[in-house]
Structure formats: C-alpha cells, structure tokens
Amino acid sequence: MIEVADLIPHTGDMVLLDRIVDHDDQGLTAELMVRGDGLLGDDETVPAWAGIEYMAQAVAAYAGVMAKQANEPIRLGFLLGTRRYSSNVAAFKVGTMLMIRVEKIIQDDNLGVFDCRILGDGVEIVANLNVYQPPF
Template identity: 30%
Template sequence: MSYLSPVEYLPHDAPMLLLETVENVTEESAACGVRVSPQSVLEPFLTADGDLPGWYALELMAQTVGVWSGWHRHQQGQSSIALGMVLGARELVCAEGRFPAGSALTISVKLLMQDERFGSFECTIAADGTTLATGRVNTFQPSAEELTSLFNQESST
C-alpha cells in the first residue's frame, strides 16, 4: 500500500514537521521514518555533531500517532486534519540521550487503548534494528468548541 506524505495527515508545517515518510499504517499501529541528517527535515534541530537530542523523542512519537489518526480520518473520507494534544508520556526513555548522526529512524506506535477522545500508544524509535527510545504517549482529541475556547483564552492573555 502507498501512503501520502506525513504533511497530508498532520497539522504541521516546516520546520515543525519532523517526519519524512509514512512506512505503514494498520488498524492499531503506524510506522514513520526520518533520517538524522543535515539534508533532512531535522536539520534545524541537530547538534554541532549532527545528532538529534533525545528530547525530540516525544515529538517524533506524537507526530507518528498523529499520522495514525490522520490516516484513519482520511480512510473515513474526512478531509480536514484534526488537532490533537499530547496529555503526557510515561516511561519515556532515550537511553543514549541522542539519536546519532546519519541514522535512519523508524518511529513505531501501537494503540493500547482508545475511546472517542483519549488514546494511549506504546511507542518505539529504532535504527538499524536497535531500539533507541521507548515510551507510552497519552493523547486527547479536543472538540472544536474546546479548541476555540483554548485559543481565545491564549490570545486574550
């Protein structure tokens, strides 16, 4: 099966779009990819050594969850991209504290639990068969009214 670019499933634009490819999406999982390279979308975030700091793990995982959600919306014929929110992460570990320069990252998410508005996903980031980061990401799908209220409150402060 072929997939659209991640930008087609996510409410992100450069430079905040951190994924380059959608590798696979199923009913309960998704996998996306990105290369840690000055020639990739990650270029603005690389250290002087060309590594990606480990704290980007959460955003890579969250965007892959977003691709999973966006792909499902697209399959259901919904053309608009929905804004989702990360409630938090549990047991998020990036053992080396970085993603090495030149590595091709595969970010995988697996649905653990979901209802109409909340979801929980087990996530991994791997390169060359080695797991570099793991964690559980919890998400929330706000209603249009909640988003309007949130953004109106932010603009009035």
C-alpha cells in the same frame, strides 16, 4: 504513497517524519533521517528527548490516516504527557535513519494511549504517549 504533510497539522520544517512505511487499524510505522538543521539540535546531534516529538508526530499521522479513511478532516491533537520514556542513547547522531512505531493501547473519541518505539543504528527507545484530540 501517503505524504506525511497531508496527515498531520504541521507545516514546513516542523514536519519531522520523512515517510509512512506501513499502517493498519492498530498503529503506524514511519521513518525519518535525523536532521542537523538546528530545529531540535545542532549539526551533529539531536537530544534523545526529541524522540517524544517524533513519536507524537507518528501518533498524529496515525490519526490522520484514520481520519482520511473516514472522510473526515485532519484535526489538531495535543500531547498530554509521556510515561516510561526509556532511551539507551542521550542523543541521535545527525544522518541516522530512525524507524518509529506507534500502536494504540486505548483510544476513545478524544483520548488515547499509544505504545511507541524508536529503533535505529544502536538506538532503542520506548514510551507510552497520552494524547487528546478535541471534538470537531
């Protein structure tokens, strides 16, 4: 099993994904349980806008998997923005299990656009993330 912390440049409590479920050349699927640690919300809910960070970490994990397969180091990346963020909920209930799927739409050496989805108990969120990864 691949450890999330080995794939992304985050550490400690900032690693929000719990596990990688699946990955391939086009994308990655991850899971997380919504935490009530006060980092992004309170002990009852986390605002749905935090889904952007969940998606961004899944994209980072995808980049990490690709880097590991190419025997390259894990590199820092940046979220440039999101388009078409659509959520059917205002907040995630703490303890809810979420599945995050990110799929590459366009990617070159430094820029990428990913189609992202978050699904869970009564949760359906979609967005496109624009990301940048500086050269080595």
